[in-house]
Amino acid sequence: MIVLFALVVAILFGTGAYLMLKRDLIRVVAGIILISNAVILFIIAAGLTRGRAPIYPLPEGEPISDPLVQAMALTAIVISFGITALLLSLVYRVYTTRETVDKEDLSLAEAEDERQLEVERRA
Amino acid sequence: MLVLPLAIVWLAAVPLALLDGRRRWVGWLAVAALGAGFLAMLRLAVAVFARGPVELVAGGWPAEVGITLRADALGVTFAVLSIGVLLAALAYETLGGVHERALPALVLFLATGLTGLFLTGDAFNFYVFFEIAMTSSFVLAGYGRRTRELRAALIFTVVNLLGSTLFLSGIAALYHVTGTLDMRGIATWAGVADQNSVLLIATIIFVAFGIKVGLFPFHFWLPPVYRDTWPAVAAILSGALANIGSYGLIRFGADLLPRELRFAAPALLILGAASVLYGALQAVAVRTASEALAYSAISNAGYILIALGIGGPAGYAAAILFAVVNSLNKTVLFLAAGLRGWLVSAAFAIGAFSVAGVPPSAGFFGKAALFRGGIAPDDPALSVALVALLFVGGALAFVYMFQIYQRDFWEREGAGQTSGIGSRILVLGLAGLVVAFGVWPEPLLAVSQQAAGVLNGGRP
Numbered sequence: 001m002i003v004l005f006a007l008v009v010a011i012l013f014g015t016g017a018y019l020m021l022k023r024d025l026i027r028v029v030a031g032i033i034l035i036s037n038a039v040i041l042f043i044i045a046a047g048l049t050r051g052r053a054p055i056y057p058l059p060e061g062e063p064i065s066d067p068l069v070q071a072m073a074l075t076a077i078v079i080s081f082g083i084t085a086l087l088l089s090l091v092y093r094v095y096t097t098r099e100t101v102d103k104e105d106l107s108l109a110e111a112e113d114e115r116q117l118e119v120e121r122r123a
Numbered sequence: 124m125l126v127l128p129l130a131i132v133w134l135a136a137v138p139l140a141l142l143d144g145r146r147r148w149v150g151w152l153a154v155a156a157l158g159a160g161f162l163a164m165l166r167l168a169v170a171v172f173a174r175g176p177v178e179l180v181a182g183g184w185p186a187e188v189g190i191t192l193r194a195d196a197l198g199v200t201f202a203v204l205s206i207g208v209l210l211a212a213l214a215y216e217t218l219g220g221v222h223e224r225a226l227p228a229l230v231l232f233l234a235t236g237l238t239g240l241f242l243t244g245d246a247f248n249f250y251v252f253f254e255i256a257m258t259s260s261f262v263l264a265g266y267g268r269r270t271r272e273l274r275a276a277l278i279f280t281v282v283n284l285l286g287s288t289l290f291l292s293g294i295a296a297l298y299h300v301t302g303t304l305d306m307r308g309i310a311t312w313a314g315v316a317d318q319n320s321v322l323l324i325a326t327i328i329f330v331a332f333g334i335k336v337g338l339f340p341f342h343f344w345l346p347p348v349y350r351d352t353w354p355a356v357a358a359i360l361s362g363a364l365a366n367i368g369s370y371g372l373i374r375f376g377a378d379l380l381p382r383e384l385r386f387a388a389p390a391l392l393i394l395g396a397a398s399v400l401y402g403a404l405q406a407v408a409v410r411t412a413s414e415a416l417a418y419s420a421i422s423n424a425g426y427i428l429i430a431l432g433i434g435g436p437a438g439y440a441a442a443i444l445f446a447v448v449n450s451l452n453k454t455v456l457f458l459a460a461g462l463r464g465w466l467v468s469a470a471f472a473i474g475a476f477s478v479a480g481v482p483p484s485a486g487f488f489g490k491a492a493l494f495r496g497g498i499a500p501d502d503p504a505l506s507v508a509l510v511a512l513l514f515v516g517g518a519l520a521f522v523y524m525f526q527i528y529q530r531d532f533w534e535r536e537g538a539g540q541t542s543g544i545g546s547r548i549l550v551l552g553l554a555g556l557v558v559a560f561g562v563w564p565e566p567l568l569a570v571s572q573q574a575a576g577v578l579n580g581g582r583p
Binding site: 020035042043087090091 | 254262274292
């Protein structure tokens with residue numbers, strides 16, 4: 001079970017890291033979503049006990065799973081949801097001002113702006 | 124009393140988020156709320172320094188079960204400092220005219236996150252407040268009228284999110300190894316756990332905070348962000364938000380995992396030295412003031428790491444003192460760099476001297492504390508290397524700060540529009556504080572020693 005968890009976390013994290021290095025900003029956001037989900041899975045895997053759902057009444061004589069990691073995972077899910085919305089709105093604002101979500105095009109547009117500013121300053 | 128500073132800013136932030144922050148009275152309302160939070164924080168700090176730590180278990184749960192809020196000397200020092208910096212930056216921006224409606228509320232939310240994380244005694248709660256602070260700062264980084272801020276905000280968000288997720292996995296792993304989220308419990312159980320696994324976790328947490336504070340191998344995001352954000356926001360990021368990184372390094376390193384910190388001391392010294400030299404050399408090479416200040420921030424983060432690597436009560440006290448002084452310096456410099464006029468150049472010069480460590484500025488005592496900690500009688504080679512590094516770093520700082528001063532304030536004297544008198548007096552007042560701490564450093568020294576005394580690794 002632990003090996004399976006480790007494998008899934010590793011694949012999710014690796015895929016996310018790969019996507020983060022892409023030029024397209026939407027893929028970068030997707031990469032971040034994958035990485036935060038990998039970490040949430042990691043939190044679940046860090047639980048101290050495994051077993052039945054920790055709901056009252058607790059089953060007699062059977063192991064129950066650690067409720068604390070589930071609470072932590074829930075908090076982390078909410079936070080990563082909020083952050084994802086924020087990131088997407090940032091990307092959208094980039095798109096409305098620059099009309100592109102490609103990192104290379106953005107750098108080019110920026111360099112052009114800098115040049116314009118320099119010309120204005122000289123004049 | 125512990126909840127009051129947190130509650131004031133949090134409750135004020137929510138209605139302010141609905142108001143239009145561009146109106147002047149809303150801005151001043153936010154300043155007043157933050158000021159009230161600052162006073163409550165000061166009161167708490169005085170009580171903590173006089174009578175020892177204050178503790179509270181949230182929701183009336185028994186200790187060890189509920190989430191603990193704990194104010195000790197280290198936490199309140201950083202909290203007072205950060206809220207003070209936020210207050211100055213918000214007053215500065217209100218004086219100059221806010222031009223986005225959400226700014227005052229965002230600064231208050233940031234203050235909430237910072238207060239919470241400095242006053243919590245629970246590792247996961249630390250992460251939650253940390254995210255509140257980070258999320259507000261992500262939005263703040265996009266503040267401004269230019270399109271450049273947008274790209275800066277994007278870089279800042281992506282890199283720091285990666286840092287936050289790393290930190291979260293570090294917390295989860297700590298929980299698995301120690302079986303608790305309470306910081307005191309972690310400190311107890313991590314000391315007896317398997318050193319290899321704790322060392323791995325300590326490395327993850329170190330990388331997470333290293334990204335936050337902008338240490339040498341993780342600094343790549345910092346220069347473009349500090350260069351392209353609005354001056355008041357740059358002051359907030361480097362004066363208040365970077366404190367999370369230095370506080371985190373001190374708290375998680377020297378307090379929770381002191382055994383691992385001692386083990387990694389040589390690596391910390393090397394990374395710190397690399398940070399100091401790299402930041403200073405780059406700062407000499409770049410041309411714009413804000414970029415040079417960004418590299419200077421990298422360089423100064425290195426000093427904190429060196430102080431942690433030296434270790435012991437003297438080293439930790441030096442780290443805290445240096446973090447406090449550095450945060451004040453950066454606030455003065457970033458705010459002054461956005462203004463024009465003769466009072467401002469005086470303020471900038473004071474900040475510059477403080478970064479270079481010239482008396483009678485507060486920076487001198489930061490450097491002096493490092494010297495005192497760095498001279499180890501049993502290891503002459505290390506002492507010589509450290510003293511040489513401090514000299515070289517100080518000399519380079521003098522060169523790059525003077526370069527900025529010459530280019531931005533001397534040559535352009537009289538050029539450009541003079542800024543409003545209110546913002547100029549505010550910046551000069553902050554600079555006056557830097558000089559005051561330099562002329563009368565005893566309170567600051569006592570505070571840093573007492574704060575270092577609460578650390579598990581800082582007891583003699």
